[in-house]
Amino acid sequence: MCRKILGTLVLALSACGAEPERDDLPASGSEVSADARPVILFLGTSLTAGYGVDPELAYPARIGRRIDSLGLGLQVVNAGVSGETSAGGLRRIEWLLGQPVAVLVLELGANDGLRGQSPEALEQNLQAIIDRTRELRPEARVVIAGMEAPPNLGRRYTEAFREVFPRVARANDATLIPFLLEGIAGVPERNLPDGIHPTGEGHGIIAETVWDALGPILEGVREAGAAARSP
Numbered sequence: 001m002c003r004k005i006l007g008t009l010v011l012a013l014s015a016c017g018a019e020p021e022r023d024d025l026p027a028s029g030s031e032v033s034a035d036a037r038p039v040i041l042f043l044g045t046s047l048t049a050g051y052g053v054d055p056e057l058a059y060p061a062r063i064g065r066r067i068d069s070l071g072l073g074l075q076v077v078n079a080g081v082s083g084e085t086s087a088g089g090l091r092r093i094e095w096l097l098g099q100p101v102a103v104l105v106l107e108l109g110a111n112d113g114l115r116g117q118s119p120e121a122l123e124q125n126l127q128a129i130i131d132r133t134r135e136l137r138p139e140a141r142v143v144i145a146g147m148e149a150p151p152n153l154g155r156r157y158t159e160a161f162r163e164v165f166p167r168v169a170r171a172n173d174a175t176l177i178p179f180l181l182e183g184i185a186g187v188p189e190r191n192l193p194d195g196i197h198p199t200g201e202g203h204g205i206i207a208e209t210v211w212d213a214l215g216p217i218l219e220g221v222r223e224a225g226a227a228a229r230s231p
Helices: 002-016 059-069 086-096 110-114 119-136 155-171 200-229
Strands: 039-044 075-080 101-107 141-145 175-177
Touching (some): 039 059
């Protein structure tokens, strides 16, 4: 059923075309915070940036409010950019790691798939992002959000694309979200009129999906931080 629903979404995506690639973006930007608290860094596409909705309704902001309500002593940095590819994320990651990143939530690949770019290149870019993160922030935990490719690219491509995310997660002992848009894809009332981007309600569902993976990790981050501060 999920695959059938997804087909409706990705056909709409293909008809509309991929988001414009943002090669004009500098390596740095406003995503870096001066706050000294450990960072949950969301590196992603327009799905993370919250395209078309109030930024406070985007799923990273919702997760940030939950973190604050639980007193976890962590902050969210939303480094989502519309049109971002895995190659673009790789260009930005080193600068973003100038912050005290405790958790990296990696939501990249949707635009790679829309452009029919090589699954092998996607995998290499995701791995390079994780390698650089582990080099500069060795204690950081990694969460990988799975995505699907348009079915019009053929079964071989879509299967190869789908397999990238669990394989990278296994290779890096990362937490996998099997499909970020579970419960969103192909549900008109949970997407904007473009049929591509989630509504505020849709972002609420994504926030719950992400929290299921992220919540236990954040509790461990808090405990580790408390132990480090103990005399």
